Amino acid sequence: MGSFWLPPAASATTDAVDPIFYFLLYLTSFFFFLIIAVTFFFIVRYRKRSDNQKTSALHGNLPLEIAWSVIPAILLVVIFVWGFNGFMALHVPPGNSMDVRVTAQKWQWSFDYPKDGVSSTVLKVPAGQPVRLTMSAVDVLHSFYVPDFRIKADVIPNRYTVLWFQADRPGSHQVMCAEYCGRDHSRMLTKVEVVPEKEYRDWLAGQKKSGLSLVDLGKEIFAGKGGCKACHSVDGSRLVGPSVKGVYGKEETLADGRKITVDDEYIRKSLMNPMADIVATYPPAMPPYAGRLDDEEVNALIEYLKSLADQPKE
Numbered sequence: 001m002g003s004f005w006l007p008p009a010a011s012a013t014t015d016a017v018d019p020i021f022y023f024l025l026y027l028t029s030f031f032f033f034l035i036i037a038v039t040f041f042f043i044v045r046y047r048k049r050s051d052n053q054k055t056s057a058l059h060g061n062l063p064l065e066i067a068w069s070v071i072p073a074i075l076l077v078v079i080f081v082w083g084f085n086g087f088m089a090l091h092v093p094p095g096n097s098m099d100v101r102v103t104a105q106k107w108q109w110s111f112d113y114p115k116d117g118v119s120s121t122v123l124k125v126p127a128g129q130p131v132r133l134t135m136s137a138v139d140v141l142h143s144f145y146v147p148d149f150r151i152k153a154d155v156i157p158n159r160y161t162v163l164w165f166q167a168d169r170p171g172s173h174q175v176m177c178a179e180y181c182g183r184d185h186s187r188m189l190t191k192v193e194v195v196p197e198k199e200y201r202d203w204l205a206g207q208k209k210s211g212l213s214l215v216d217l218g219k220e221i222f223a224g225k226g227g228c229k230a231c232h233s234v235d236g237s238r239l240v241g242p243s244v245k246g247v248y249g250k251e252e253t254l255a256d257g258r259k260i261t262v263d264d265e266y267i268r269k270s271l272m273n274p275m276a277d278i279v280a281t282y283p284p285a286m287p288p289y290a291g292r293l294d295d296e297e298v299n300a301l302i303e304y305l306k307s308l309a310d311q312p313k314e
């Protein structure tokens with residue numbers, strides 16, 4: 001059900017937004033009208049009644065001052081904890097999510113299905129399936145926004161942002177760009193089309209393949225032009241660098257003791273600027289790939305590593 005304030009909720013992610021949105025709306029409305037009412041009451045009640053009227057002496061009121069400090073402080077902590085939980089829920093996809101890579105470019109969206117070698121300008125997904133969106137931009141700042149799902153995040157060059165959603169009913173939902181990105185910003189629109197599983201399979205099978213899938217392209221670069229396999233094994237054995245088997249999503253300790261999770265951002269950084277975050281016990285021996293791999297090739301390598309992590313554990 002929609003309301004005057006929000007469109008009908010069409011994704012599991014709306015649970016992270018709608019309750020706190022209404023809480024904030026009612027809470028702030030309550031205090032707004034309370035303060036306005038009290039202000040007007042005081043204006044009338046304590047108005048200057050004659051020209052020589054003296055202002056009465058004012059004394060503090062401890063209980064009142066404690067009340068108006070402690071109550072808002074408690075409310076702010078509640079809002080922070082609630083909001084932070086929602087923020088995390090929106091940015092951490094469920095483990096069984098299907099992957100789609102989102103690319104923003106003046107002035108259109110494109111969606112890559114990394115295992116299938118399919119690229120589309122509408123985001124077609126099966127109903128009832130959580131979908132993880134890994135997003136980056138080619139040129140300038142954009143923002144991926146689906147009001148019906150309550151998801152929105154900046155889409156940035158040379159960096160990845162992650163959102164997810166799960167739409168349980170078939171339907172069509174507006175996608176907007178929510179960051180001014182130049183002349184046709186307002187026309188940077190597309191749809192999320194949620195269809196039954198079977199229809200999705202048929203659609204995917206009927207799409208023209210855009211060459212190799214990202215996973216296969218990544219595999220090819222890994223063994224070929226990237227030269228990665230000289231130092232990184234895919235079977236877990238130790239070479240000059242860490243094995244990439246099952247590395248995606250793994251927590252690693254770095255040489256300086258920090259802990260990181262291997263995600264898209266880390267892999268990209270390790271390719272572009274390998275000296276930045278060296279995994280503990282390994283030598284800083286990797287050459288930088290900045291300028292040698294383009295965005296698609298970097299994404300392909302990431303998808304390949306991701307596919308190695310997807311394999312069932314032996």
Ligand code: CUA
Pocket residue numbers: 104106107141142143177178179180181182185186188
């Ligand atoms: Cu893209 Cu605004």
